[in-house]
Amino acid sequence: MDFLNGITLIANYILIPGLTYGSQLALGALGITMIYTVLRFSNFAHGELMSFGAMSSILLTWLFSDLGISAGILPTAIIILPIAIIITIVYCLIIDKFVFRFYRQQKSKSVITLIVSIGVMFFSGGLIRFIIGPGDKNFFDGERFILKAKTFKAFTGLNEGLAIKTTQGITIILTIILVALLFWFLNKTKTGKSMRAYSDNQDLALLSGINPERVVLITWIITGTLACVAGTLYGLDKSYKPFTYLHLVLPIFASAIVGGVGNPVGAIIGGFVIAFSELIITFAYKKIFFYLIPNEFTPNGLLQILSTDYKIAVSFVILVLVLLIKPTGIYKGKVI
Amino acid sequence: MQNKNHIFNLFCCMFFMFLLVGFFQSWNLALTIFNLCIISSIMSLGINIQWGNAGIVNFGVMGFAALGGLANVIISMPPTNKAWETGGIYIILGLTIFIVSIIFSVVLWKRTAFSNKQKYLITIFIITFSYFLMRYIIDTPIKAIESIEPAKTGYLGGFNLPVIISWPIGGLLAALTAYLIGKIALGLRSDYLAIATLGISEIIIYVLKNEDWLSRGVKNVNGLPRPVPYEIELQSKPWVTEIANLTKTSIPEMSSIIVKVSYSLLFVTILIVILFLLEVALKSPWGRMMRAIRDNEVSANAMGKDIKKRHLQVFIIGSAIIGIAGAMLTTLDGQFTPVSYQPLRFTFLVWIMVIIGGSGNNFGSVIGGFIIWFFWIQSEPIGLWLVSFITSQISDSNLVKIHLLENAAHMRLMFMGIILLATLRFAPKGLIPEEKR
Numbered sequence: 001m002d003f004l005n006g007i008t009l010i011a012n013y014i015l016i017p018g019l020t021y022g023s024q025l026a027l028g029a030l031g032i033t034m035i036y037t038v039l040r041f042s043n044f045a046h047g048e049l050m051s052f053g054a055m056s057s058i059l060l061t062w063l064f065s066d067l068g069i070s071a072g073i074l075p076t077a078i079i080i081l082p083i084a085i086i087i088t089i090v091y092c093l094i095i096d097k098f099v100f101r102f103y104r105q106q107k108s109k110s111v112i113t114l115i116v117s118i119g120v121m122f123f124s125g126g127l128i129r130f131i132i133g134p135g136d137k138n139f140f141d142g143e144r145f146i147l148k149a150k151t152f153k154a155f156t157g158l159n160e161g162l163a164i165k166t167t168q169g170i171t172i173i174l175t176i177i178l179v180a181l182l183f184w185f186l187n188k189t190k191t192g193k194s195m196r197a198y199s200d201n202q203d204l205a206l207l208s209g210i211n212p213e214r215v216v217l218i219t220w221i222i223t224g225t226l227a228c229v230a231g232t233l234y235g236l237d238k239s240y241k242p243f244t245y246l247h248l249v250l251p252i253f254a255s256a257i258v259g260g261v262g263n264p265v266g267a268i269i270g271g272f273v274i275a276f277s278e279l280i281i282t283f284a285y286k287k288i289f290f291y292l293i294p295n296e297f298t299p300n301g302l303l304q305i306l307s308t309d310y311k312i313a314v315s316f317v318i319l320v321l322v323l324l325i326k327p328t329g330i331y332k333g334k335v336i
Numbered sequence: 337m338q339n340k341n342h343i344f345n346l347f348c349c350m351f352f353m354f355l356l357v358g359f360f361q362s363w364n365l366a367l368t369i370f371n372l373c374i375i376s377s378i379m380s381l382g383i384n385i386q387w388g389n390a391g392i393v394n395f396g397v398m399g400f401a402a403l404g405g406l407a408n409v410i411i412s413m414p415p416t417n418k419a420w421e422t423g424g425i426y427i428i429l430g431l432t433i434f435i436v437s438i439i440f441s442v443v444l445w446k447r448t449a450f451s452n453k454q455k456y457l458i459t460i461f462i463i464t465f466s467y468f469l470m471r472y473i474i475d476t477p478i479k480a481i482e483s484i485e486p487a488k489t490g491y492l493g494g495f496n497l498p499v500i501i502s503w504p505i506g507g508l509l510a511a512l513t514a515y516l517i518g519k520i521a522l523g524l525r526s527d528y529l530a531i532a533t534l535g536i537s538e539i540i541i542y543v544l545k546n547e548d549w550l551s552r553g554v555k556n557v558n559g560l561p562r563p564v565p566y567e568i569e570l571q572s573k574p575w576v577t578e579i580a581n582l583t584k585t586s587i588p589e590m591s592s593i594i595v596k597v598s599y600s601l602l603f604v605t606i607l608i609v610i611l612f613l614l615e616v617a618l619k620s621p622w623g624r625m626m627r628a629i630r631d632n633e634v635s636a637n638a639m640g641k642d643i644k645k646r647h648l649q650v651f652i653i654g655s656a657i658i659g660i661a662g663a664m665l666t667t668l669d670g671q672f673t674p675v676s677y678q679p680l681r682f683t684f685l686v687w688i689m690v691i692i693g694g695s696g697n698n699f700g701s702v703i704g705g706f707i708i709w710f711f712w713i714q715s716e717p718i719g720l721w722l723v724s725f726i727t728s729q730i731s732d733s734n735l736v737k738i739h740l741l742e743n744a745a746h747m748r749l750m751f752m753g754i755i756l757l758a759t760l761r762f763a764p765k766g767l768i769p770e771e772k773r
Binding site for chain 1: 520526527528538688691740743747750757761
């Protein structure tokens with residue numbers, strides 16, 4: 001029984017939050033990876049793209065709840081997601097047309113494009129705050145929990161409860177669907193193959209008659225979709241604040257780099273590695289030891305490796321360590 | 337020669353802007369902006385020598401500036417004697433053990449002939465072991481220190497020295513950190529280096545936010561001593577009253593203007609010294625070598641230049657300059673607030689200054705610092721004016737108008753983005769392009 005209690009505790013505080021946060025990071029990292037492999041620059045504006053997606057979802061949610069449309073037990077954000085995605089994609093394409101295309105045609109160095117993306121980051125950040133304001137917005141509606149801690153306790157008779165929030169469930173399921181679609185697209189369709197060919201060797205791809213503008217267009221469509229979904233899910237799960245998305249850029253970059261920049265599988269693995277290490281390192285293990293070890297041996301402290309204040313710093317430490325020891329990441333990506 | 341005229345004109349324009357602010361808003365505001373402009377200029381000089389002259393992408397401005405701020409606390413605050421008695425020794429002991437173990441593992445890594453796998457295992461073992469040993473030694477004393485009058489002290493305090501010493505010390509602290517970062521991260525290419533330095537600077541801020549025994553964390557250190565007299569002291573001086581009467585301003589306003597002018601004089605002196613040193617350095621053979629390395633690493637390497645060492649050198653110099661500026665900023669604020677260090681305000685804004693001013697030209701960075709900081713502050717009123725101008729036809733009770741007016745202050749980010757994008761697109765060399773030598 002004690003053993004089961006311990007397991008439940010880990011599932012409740014590490015496994016489920018880790019899967020959720022990991023999914024959000026993975027979706028973000030996939031976006032960065034797509035841009036990096038095809039357009040060859042590190043997109044610092046990706047956090048703001050996510051924020052833009054989340055903002056569109058919020059505005060549409062407000063609109064729909066004014067119209068009296070809701071998704072029942074699910075949050076309204078789910079039904080408006082396709083429209084929000086389209087808005088984000090349009091925004092990405094406008095940015096690309098007016099900003100990034102010029103540098104692509106000039107064949108600028110990747111550092112220059114990186115600085116350009118910082119300009120886009122500033123502009124988008126300002127635009128978002130101008131439209132929706134800097135405050136905290138909570139746009140979650142519908143049933144809060146899939147599984148309540150109380151129900152779980154009553155059902156199993158354990159001391160520890162296991163709670164699954166609706167947002168957590170949605171995040172994990174949507175991520176699985178999106179990732180499956182993305183991999184099917186990249187590996188099975190002709191367009192996906194042409195994209196991979198283009199990212200592998202641009203000159204050769206041009207010679208074989210692949211239209212570069214089309215590849216770029218599709219890349220932005222994929223990136224916009226991923227950014228919008230990731231941003232909306234993050235906003236649903238925590239709460240939406242334009243400010244937090246700037247701070248999300250670094251963990252996302254960390255995920256992409258840990259997994260290996262330029263490798264989609266790596267981006268997903270990296271997201272989960274970052275999410276779980278943040279949780280594992282800052283978790284207070286006292287309660288688990290309380291269940292697993294006879295009481296008289298239980299130590300006094302909280303048994304935390306690092307205090308929870310350092311949660312996000314953990315991802316930066318991992319990022320730096322990976323850059324130093326194995327800059328190519330877990331799955332060998334491209335070395336910048 | 338044309339370049340010199342151009343620089344002169346730009347600085348005149350800037351001076352004129354300050355006069356405008358002085359006449360139409362207030363002289364106090366003009367001087368506040370001016371002081372911060374100088375600090376921004378010094379920071380962008382630090383980035384300029386790294387990016388403009390050596391091609392190193394350093395996104396860690398925030399971290400180095402914060403270290404300069406920390407130097408203020410360590411140098412100028414009075415020591416908390418009780419804290420030192422309860423646990424100072426233990427903390428020093430714990431940190432020493434951890435640092436020695438890291439040095440030991442670095443030596444082990446470089447000097448021994450173990451296989452890579454063995455090295456990893458040994459290093460991980462040593463560092464984990466010493467980490468937990470350190471935590472065991474310092475955890476209790478830290479709690480004890482933080483519980484000593486937490487509302488007032490709750491930290492170790494500093495050395496109670498004049499605050500002006502903290503400026504060079506801040507530079508030194510930043511230089512030391514830059515040495516460590518450079519040693520491990522400079523091998524990375526541009527994009528990765530940018531992300532790595534950004535990450536490291538975030539880690540520095542996290543440490544400053546959470547290690548209360550060192551910097552009081554989010555409780556801030558208030559009441560840092562000043563290198564200039566206090567307003568209250570000035571107000572009782574007869575000569576201040578005389579000047580105030582002559583210029584027809586109130587005595588409190590005059591005293592705060594005098595304080596700000598004395599800060600300005602101090603800062604301008606430092607700016608001129610740093611600018612002079614940098615100009616000399618860049619005109620010397622050393623500067624030529626740096627540019628050669630920037631333009632073509634391979635050929636510079638073939639000519640026998642030690643690229644790694646030069647990069648490390650310039651990284652340290654630039655970071656030290658940022659550290660000095662960070663220390664000056666904290667002295668000007670009079671308090672050390674770790675929460676106020678945001679990458680947007682420090683790192684990215686300083687980068688915009690360098691790009692706009694003209695990377696590779698020191699005068700460009702100075703004018704870039706002035707212009708961007710000026711607009712960063714003034715874009716709030718400008719944005720408000722712009723929005724009310726555009727919406728002037730709409731009635732005042734319109735919800736959209738109210739919303740837009742409320743959020744107009746956030747136009748500054750948009751302005752900055754547009755300025756940066758426009759510069760990169762239409763004048764990628766900046767306002768004052770790099771001199772052709």
